[in-house]
Amino acid sequence: MKRFALLPNRVVSALALMLTMGTAQAQVDGALKKSVESALASNPDVAAKLNAYKASNDAIDVARAGWLPRVDLFAGAGRENDRITTRNPQSDTVNRSGIGLSLTQVLWDGLGTKNEVTRTGHERLARYFELIDATEQTALEAARAHYDVLRFRRLVQLAEDNYVQHKYAALQIQSRFKAGVGRGVDVEQANARLALAESNLATEQANLHDVMARYQRVVGEAPPTGAPLAAPLKQAIPASANEAVSLAVSRSAAVSAGIESMRAARAAVASRESAYQPRIEARLRGEGGKNLEGIREQTRNTTAEIVLNWNLYNGGADQARVRQQVNAMSQAADLRDKACRDVRQTAAIAYNDTRKLTEQLAYLDRNTLSIEKARDAYRQQFDIGQRSLLDLLNAENELYTAKRSYANAEYDLGISYVRAHAAMNQLLAQLGLARPTPNEPAADNWSAGQDTPGRCPTTSLPQATTARADLDARAERIMASVPAPAPKAVEPKK
Numbered sequence: 375m376k377r378f379a380l381l382p383n384r385v386v387s388a389l390a391l392m393l394t395m396g397t398a399q400a401q402v403d404g405a406l407k408k409s410v411e412s413a414l415a416s417n418p419d420v421a422a423k424l425n426a427y428k429a430s431n432d433a434i435d436v437a438r439a440g441w442l443p444r445v446d447l448f449a450g451a452g453r454e455n456d457r458i459t460t461r462n463p464q465s466d467t468v469n470r471s472g473i474g475l476s477l478t479q480v481l482w483d484g485l486g487t488k489n490e491v492t493r494t495g496h497e498r499l500a501r502y503f504e505l506i507d508a509t510e511q512t513a514l515e516a517a518r519a520h521y522d523v524l525r526f527r528r529l530v531q532l533a534e535d536n537y538v539q540h541k542y543a544a545l546q547i548q549s550r551f552k553a554g555v556g557r558g559v560d561v562e563q564a565n566a567r568l569a570l571a572e573s574n575l576a577t578e579q580a581n582l583h584d585v586m587a588r589y590q591r592v593v594g595e596a597p598p599t600g601a602p603l604a605a606p607l608k609q610a611i612p613a614s615a616n617e618a619v620s621l622a623v624s625r626s627a628a629v630s631a632g633i634e635s636m637r638a639a640r641a642a643v644a645s646r647e648s649a650y651q652p653r654i655e656a657r658l659r660g661e662g663g664k665n666l667e668g669i670r671e672q673t674r675n676t677t678a679e680i681v682l683n684w685n686l687y688n689g690g691a692d693q694a695r696v697r698q699q700v701n702a703m704s705q706a707a708d709l710r711d712k713a714c715r716d717v718r719q720t721a722a723i724a725y726n727d728t729r730k731l732t733e734q735l736a737y738l739d740r741n742t743l744s745i746e747k748a749r750d751a752y753r754q755q756f757d758i759g760q761r762s763l764l765d766l767l768n769a770e771n772e773l774y775t776a777k778r779s780y781a782n783a784e785y786d787l788g789i790s791y792v793r794a795h796a797a798m799n800q801l802l803a804q805l806g807l808a809r810p811t812p813n814e815p816a817a818d819n820w821s822a823g824q825d826t827p828g829r830c831p832t833t834s835l836p837q838a839t840t841a842r843a844d845l846d847a848r849a850e851r852i853m854a855s856v857p858a859p860a861p862k863a864v865e866p867k868k
Contacts, residue, residue, distance in 0.1 A: 405601040406520050407805050409593055413516035414509055414810050416594035423501070423508040427812070430498040437494045440480060440487030448661075449473040454668040468670055472663025479656045481680075484648030489641050495816070496638035502814045503631035506799070509809055510627065512592070514796035517805075518789055519589040521604075523597045525785035526582040529778060533575040536774040540564070540571040543770070547763060560763045567767045574774075603784070606728075607791045607804050615725050616834045618794065622721035623714055623830065625799040632710030633825045639703035646699050649692040652684035707828070714830035721797035722835060727790035735783050742776040749773045 414420055451471035458466075480487070544564040550556030589597045612618040623629060659677040666672045685692075749769040755761040795801040802809055 405598060406517060406604045407807065408598070409520040409589075410513045410516045410802070410805055411807055412595055413512050413593045414807070417512045417516075417592065420505070420508050420512050420810070423505040424811075427498070427501040427505050430494065430501040434491065434494045434498060437487065437490040440483070440490065443477050443479040446476045446478075447473075448476065454665075456668055466670075468665045468668055470663065470665035470668055472661050472666050472675075474659065474661030474663075474675075476657065476659040478658075480653070481656055482652070482654040484651030484653070486645055486648030489645035489648060493638045493641035493645060496634045496641060499814070499816055499820070500631045500634035500638060502811070502817055503627040503634060505811055506809065507627035507631060509811065510796050510799055510801055513801050513805070513807075514792060515592045517792040517801070519585065519592045520597070520601075521785050521789050521792070522585040523582070523589050524601060524603055525781065526578060526585050528603075528781045528785075530575070530578045530582050532774060532777050532781065533571070533578040536770070537568075537571040537575050539770050540568045540767070543763075543767065544568045563763055563767065567771070570771075604788060606788050607795055607801075608728075609804060610800060611725075611728060611791065611794060615722060618725040618798065619718050619721045619834075622717050622797045622799070623827075626713070626717040626797075627799055628713045629710065629717055629827065630820065630822070632706070632713040632827075633822050636703060636706035636710050636825060639699065639706040643696060643699045643703055646692070646696045649685070649695070652682050655681045655683075657681055710825075711827045711829040714827035717797060718830060721794065724790055724793035724797050728787065728794055731783055731787040731790055735780070735787060738776070738780040738783050742773070742780050745769070745773045745776045 449472065451469075453467065453469050455465060455467045544561075544567075547556055547560050547564040551558060551561050586597055612621060657677070657679050659675075661675045662673060664673065666675045749766075749772075752761050752766050752769045756763065756766045792801060795804050
C-alpha cells in the first residue's frame with residue numbers, strides 16, 4: 375500500500391477500476407444498454423421504418439394479384455330505345471333489367487405482372503435494410519446521447535469546482551485587503567475571474583439541459599441519474615483501418631438498401647416496357663334478367679371469349695415512362711454509390727478517432743497532472759508572497775481547461791468506439807441486444823452480386839503522423855542554433 379501511495383491519484387483510481395472491472399462492467403454496460411434498448415422500443419424513426427417495411431409486404435400482394443382472375447358482379451335496370459330504319463316499326467322501346475357475373479383472367483401482359491412482383495420484392499428488401507440501418511443509427515444516437523449526458527454532468531462538476539476555487543481565491547484576497555496587506559486591484563481581478571467562472575458554470579448547466587432534452591427525444595424518457603462512465607466498447611474492433619472500412623462497406627445496411635432500390639428501379643424499367651406488347655385476356659360472362667341487351671324476351675346471356683388488345687399509339691406516353699424509369703434507375707445507382715462513400719468516410723474517421731484519442735488521453739493525463747502540480751506550487755508561493763495573484767488565477771484557469779479537455783477526450787473516445795461499431799453494423803451485437811426486426815428469409819443469403827457500388831474509392835488514406843524522433847530532432851536543431859546563455863558572474867565575498 376505504501377508503494378501505491380506514491381502514485382498519482384488518477385493512476386490509483388485507474389488501478390482500482392481495473393481491480394473492480396468484473397463487478398462494475400455489468401453495471402456500466404447495463405446503463406448504456408438500457409438507454410439503447412429504450413430508444414429502440416419507443417423511437418418514432420424505427421417505428422416509421424417498420425411500418426414502411428410492412429407496407430412493402432402488402433405491395434407484393436397487390437402485384438401478385440395480377441396473376442389471379444378478376445371476378446365482378448354487376449347489375450342494372452333501365453329503358454332502352456332502338457331505331458332500325460329497315461324494320462317496321464322503326465323504333466322499339468323496352469324496359470330491361472339484369473344481374474350477372476364476369477370473370478377475367480390475364481393470359482399475357484408482356485411480363486408486366488412478373489416484373490411488378492420482382493420490383494416490389496426488391497423494394498421490400500430495400501425497406502428491410504433501411505429498417506436495419508434505422509435501428510443501428512438509433513442505437514448510435516442513443517449511445518451518443520447517453521455519453522453526452524454523462525459528459526456534461528462531468529463538465530458541470532468541473533465548472534462547479536472551478537467556481538469554488540475562484541470563490542475561495544476571491545474571499546482570500548478580500549480578507550487580505552480588509553487586513554491592509556492586499557491591494558484593491560487584486561480584489562477587482564479576483565472578482566473578474568470569479569464572474570468568468572460563474573459564466574462558465576452557467577454555460578455548462580445550459581449545455582447539460584440541452585443534451586438531456588436530446589436524450590429524451592432519442593430515448594423517449596429522462597436520462598438516469600448517477601450512471602457511471604461506461605468502459606469503451608473495444609471488442610471486435612479490427613486491427614487496421616483498411617479492414618474496418620472494408621467490413622463497414624460489406625456489412626452496411628444503407629449500401630444494401632441502395633442496391634435493392636437500384637434493382638427495384640431496374641425491374642420497374644422492364645415493367646414499363648411491357649406496355650409495348652399486346653395484352654391477352656380470357657373472359658367469361660353470364661347474365662340473367664329481363665329483355666337483356668334490349669332484346670325482348672331474352673332472359674339469359676352467356677359469353678366466353680379470348681380478347682387481345684394491343685395499343686399502337688398513346689401519344690408517346692409509354693416511351694416517356696420508360697425513359698423516366700431509366701433515369702430513376704441511374705439516380706438509384708448514384709444514391710447507392712453515395713451511401714458507400716458516406717459509410718467509408720464514417721468508418722475511417724471513427725476508426726482513426728479510436729486510435730488517436732487513446733494516444734491523446736495519455737498526453738492529456740500528463741498535461742493535467744503537471745498543471746495540477748504547478749497550480750499547487752503557485753498557491754503555496756502565493757501564500758508566502760513569491761507569486762502574484764494573476765499567476766495563481768491563470769494557473770487555476772489552465773487547470774480547469776486541462777481537466778475539461780481530458781474529460782471531453784475521455785467521452786469522445788467512448789463515442790468513437792460506438793461510432794466504429796455502428797459503421798460496421800455491429801453496435802447492437804456488442805451491446806448484447808437483439809435487433810428488433812421481423813424475419814426476412816430473402817435477406818439470409820443476400821448478396822450484392824454484380825451491383826456493388828461502382829464509384830466508391832477503395833484506396834487507403836495515408837496516416838497524418840510524423841515520427842516523434844523527427845520532431846525531437848527539429849527541436850534539437852533549433853536549440854543548437856540559439857546561443858547558450860552566459861554564466862552568471864559570481865560576486866566576490868566582502
